Amino acid sequence: MRVVPGVIPALFLAATGAFAGETTVAVAANAAEVVETLAADFEQQTGHRVTVTVGSTGKLYAQILHGAPFDLFLAADQERPRLLVEQGLAVEDFRRTYAIGRLVLWSPDPGVAVGADTLRDGSFRRLAIANPDLAPYGAAARETLRELGLWESLRPKIVLGENVGQAFAMAASGNAELGFVSLASVLTPRHGRDGSYWEVPEHFHTPIRQDSVLLERARDNPAARDFHEFLNTPVALKTVESFGLVVARGSR
Amino acid sequence: MNLPELGPLWLSLQLAAAATAVLLVLGTPLAWWLSGTRSRLKPVIEAVTALPLVLPPTVLGFYLLLLMSPRSWLGGLWVEVTDTTLTFSFTGLLIASVVYSLPFMVQPLQAAFESLGRGPLEAAAALRASPLDAFLTVAAPLSLRGFLTAAVLTFAHTIGEFGVVLMVGGNIPGKTRVISIAIYEHVETLRYAEAHTLAAGLLLFAFVVLVFVYVFNRRLPVHVA
Numbered sequence: 001m002r003v004v005p006g007v008i009p010a011l012f013l014a015a016t017g018a019f020a021g022e023t024t025v026a027v028a029a030n031a032a033e034v035v036e037t038l039a040a041d042f043e044q045q046t047g048h049r050v051t052v053t054v055g056s057t058g059k060l061y062a063q064i065l066h067g068a069p070f071d072l073f074l075a076a077d078q079e080r081p082r083l084l085v086e087q088g089l090a091v092e093d094f095r096r097t098y099a100i101g102r103l104v105l106w107s108p109d110p111g112v113a114v115g116a117d118t119l120r121d122g123s124f125r126r127l128a129i130a131n132p133d134l135a136p137y138g139a140a141a142r143e144t145l146r147e148l149g150l151w152e153s154l155r156p157k158i159v160l161g162e163n164v165g166q167a168f169a170m171a172a173s174g175n176a177e178l179g180f181v182s183l184a185s186v187l188t189p190r191h192g193r194d195g196s197y198w199e200v201p202e203h204f205h206t207p208i209r210q211d212s213v214l215l216e217r218a219r220d221n222p223a224a225r226d227f228h229e230f231l232n233t234p235v236a237l238k239t240v241e242s243f244g245l246v247v248a249r250g251s252r
Numbered sequence: 253m254n255l256p257e258l259g260p261l262w263l264s265l266q267l268a269a270a271a272t273a274v275l276l277v278l279g280t281p282l283a284w285w286l287s288g289t290r291s292r293l294k295p296v297i298e299a300v301t302a303l304p305l306v307l308p309p310t311v312l313g314f315y316l317l318l319l320m321s322p323r324s325w326l327g328g329l330w331v332e333v334t335d336t337t338l339t340f341s342f343t344g345l346l347i348a349s350v351v352y353s354l355p356f357m358v359q360p361l362q363a364a365f366e367s368l369g370r371g372p373l374e375a376a377a378a379l380r381a382s383p384l385d386a387f388l389t390v391a392a393p394l395s396l397r398g399f400l401t402a403a404v405l406t407f408a409h410t411i412g413e414f415g416v417v418l419m420v421g422g423n424i425p426g427k428t429r430v431i432s433i434a435i436y437e438h439v440e441t442l443r444y445a446e447a448h449t450l451a452a453g454l455l456l457f458a459f460v461v462l463v464f465v466y467v468f469n470r471r472l473p474v475h476v477a
Contacts, residue, residue, distance in 0.1 A: 058440050125337055131423060133441050159340045159422030170422070174323035175339040 020047040021223030024069060026060045027052055028076035029165050030137065030182050031099060031210060034243040035074055041239070042230050048223040056163050058134060064089060064215065071218030072228055074098060074210070077136045081213035094214030097248035098231050099240050101208030102183035103140045106197040108172050113196045118178065119150055126176035127157050130164040136208045137164035141180035143205035183244035209248065256446035259426060260434035261453070267342070267430060268410040271349035272403050275357040278350070279402070283361035284387065305355045309415025316348050316420050340422035345430070348420055349410045356405040364398020365391065401465055408461045411454070 027035045032054040039050035053070065055063070061080040064070055065087070073090065075081050078097070084090035107113040119127075130138030138160070145151040159175075161167035164182050171179030172191070186197050212231060218224035230236055237247045286298060304312060320327045320338040330338040338344040368391060376386035392399070414432040421428035423437070431450055438447035 126340060126422075128422075131437070133437065159424060161422075162418060166419070169317070170339075173317050174321040175317060175327075175337060175420075 020049065021221065022049045022051070023071045023218065023221055023223035023227055024051045024053060025072045025074060025224075025227065026064065026068070026070040027054050027074045028057045028060070028210065029054055029163055030076050030101060030184060031074055031245070033188060034099070034184065034240055034245065037243075038231065038236055038239055039227070041236070042227055045230075046223075046226060048226060050223070050227060056134070057136075069217075070215055071221050071224035072212060072214055074212045076101070076208070076210050078209050078211045081211040084213060084215070088216065090213040090215050091219055094225070094228055096212055096228075096232065097209045098212040099210045099245035100248055101137060101140075101210060102202075102244060102246060103137060103144065103180060103200045103205060103208065104183045104186055104197040105178060105200060106168075106171060106181045106186050106195055107178050108174065108195045109177075110194055110196050113178055113198050115198050116148055118198065119145070119148060119154065122154070122157075124177040125157065126159050126170075126178070127154060128159050128161055128167040128170035128176035128179035128181075130167045130180070131160040131162060135161075135163045136210075137167070137180065137182055140200075140205040140208050144180070144200050147204045185244075187244040210245075256434065256438065256450050260429050260431045261450070263426065263429065264411050264431040267345055267349055267413075268407045270346050271353055271410045272357075272407045274346065274350050275353060275406050276399075276403060279354065279357035279361060279406075283358045284365055284391075286358070286362045287365035301358050302355050304352050309352070309413075310419065312348070312352060313416040313419030316344075316351070316416065320344050320347070320420065339420050340424060340428060342427050344420055345417060345428055348416045349413060352413055352416050353406045353409045356409045357402045360402040360405065361395070361398050364395040364401075367398075368394055397469060400468060404461055404465050408458060412458065 025035065025039065032052070036052050039052055042048065043050055053060070057076040057080050060068075060070070060073065061075070061084070064073060064084060073081060073084065081090060081095055085092045085095060105113045105118065107118075112118065118124075129141040130136075132138040132142040142151060145154060159170060161170055164180075165185065167179045168181040168185045170176045171181065180200075183197075183199065185191065186195065212228065214224060214228050231240075240247055282297075282301070286294060286301075317339060318324060320330070322328050322331045322337055327338045330336075338347070372390050372394060373386050376390045377383075381389065412432065413430070414436070417428065417430055417433055418436070421430070421433065423429050423433055431454060435447050435450045435454070438444070438450065
C-alpha cells in the first residue's frame with residue numbers, strides 16, 4: 001500500500017473504532033487502483049471497512065439495476081450515475097465528479113509515441129483503442145482521431161478492446177504497437193516506465209468525467225456516506241492526481 | 253424489427269468449418285495414438301488434451317495473446333513471413349479455436365476407437381493390411397459415428413466461442429467480429445432487438461445440433477461384431 005503523506009491515522013483511529021461500519025463500493029475498472037488505495041487509507045483513518053468490486057461501468061450499472069448490493073458507484077462516465085438517479089436508485093445530492101480521465105497515446109517502446117505525427121506517419125501495424133461504443137476512453141479516442149482527420153484512414157489498423165484496460169494489454173503485450181490508453185495505467189509503477197506516451201490535448205475530445213453517486217439503499221449507511229465525503233478531501237484528491245487522473249474543480 | 257447484420261454469423265460459420273477441418277486432420281492421429289498406446293506419457297497427453305475443457309477462456313486467451321504477439325517466437329515468425337500480426341487476424345482466431353476445441357474432437361474419437369477393440373484390426377493385420385490400410389478401410393468406417401459426433405461438437409463449440417476471441421480478436425468486422433462478440437456488443441449498447449435475433453438464432457442452432465447428435469447416436473448401430 002502507498003502511504004499518503006499528511007495522513008495521521010492514529011488520530012482518527014482512536015475516535016472511531018466503536019462506530020466502525022461496512023460499505024461495498026462498485027468501481028469502474030479504470031479507477032480501480034486509485035479507489036483501492038483510497039479505500040485502504042479510509043479504512044486506516046476511520047476503522048470502517050470498504051469492500052471494492054471492480055467491473056466495467058456498463059456491467060456494474062446493469063447489476064445495480066437488478067439489485068446488486070452496492071452502496072456507492074464510482075463510474076467511468078457521467079451517464080450511468082445520472083440514469084440511476086433518474087430511476088430513483090441513487091441519491092442526486094450525493095453525485096459528484098470524482099476524477100477526470102486523461103487520454104494518452106502510448107507505446108511500450110521508448111521514443112515511439114511522441115505526438116500526433118506518430119499517428120500521421122502511420123508507420124505501425126496496429127492501433128489499439130477501447131470500443132468507442134462501450135467505453136468512455138474509446139469514445140475519446142475516436143473523437144481525437146476524428147479531430148486529427150485520421151479516423152477513416154486509420155480504421156483498418158484499429159483493433160478494439162472491450163475496455164481501456166484491454167486496449168492497454170493489447171499494446172503492452174506487443175500485439176499492437178500503439179494504444180490509446182489512460183494516463184492512469186501508464187503511470188502505474190508496476191507497468192514500468194520504459195514506454196513512451198503523448199498526452200492528448202484536452203480540447204481534442206470531450207472530457208472523460210467520471211462521476212460517483214451514493215445508491216439509494218445506502219442513504220443511511222454512515223460508512224458509505226463518509227467514504228463518499230472522504231473522496232472529496234484534499235488528501236484524497238491528491239491521491240487521485242498522483243494516479244494520473246485530473247481532479248474536477250468547481251461545479252460538475 | 254431491426255435485423256442485425258449477418259456478417260458476424262457468416263464469419264462464425266467459416267471459422268467453425270475451418271477449425272473442424274483442421275482438427276479432423278490433427279485430432280484423428282492423436283486420438284488414434286491415444287486409443288492404442290501403452291506409453292507412460294498417455295495420461296500426460298490426455299491431460300493436455302483435456303485442459304481447454306477446464307481452463308477458463310481468459311487463461312487460454314491470455315497465453316494465446318502472449319504466444320501470438322510479434323515479440324514471441326511464433327508471432328514474430330509470422331510477422332516475418334506474412335508481414336501481418338497473428339493476433340487480430342482470422343488465422344489467429346483459427347489457431348485459438350483449434351486449441352479451444354481440441355478436446356471436443358479428440359475425446360469422442362478416442363472413445364470410438366477404443367470401443368472397436370483389437371479384434372477387427374488384428375483380423376485386418378492377419379490379412380496383411382498395412383496399419384494405414386487397416387485404419388482407413390476398417391477402423392475409420394467402423395468409427396463413423398464417433399467422427400460425426402466429434403465433428404458436430406467441434407463445429408458447434410467453435411460457434412459458441414467467446415472469451416478467447418474477446419481477448420485475441422480485436423473485434424474487426426469481417427475478420428474477427430464473430431457472432432458471440434456481436435451479441436455481446438449489442439447487449440452492452442442496449443440494442444436488445446438485434447441481440448435477441450442473433451441470440452435466439454444461436455440458441456435454436458445449438459438445440460438442433462444436440463438433438464441431431466443424440467438422434468444419430470441412437471439410430472446408427474455399432475458395426476462391431
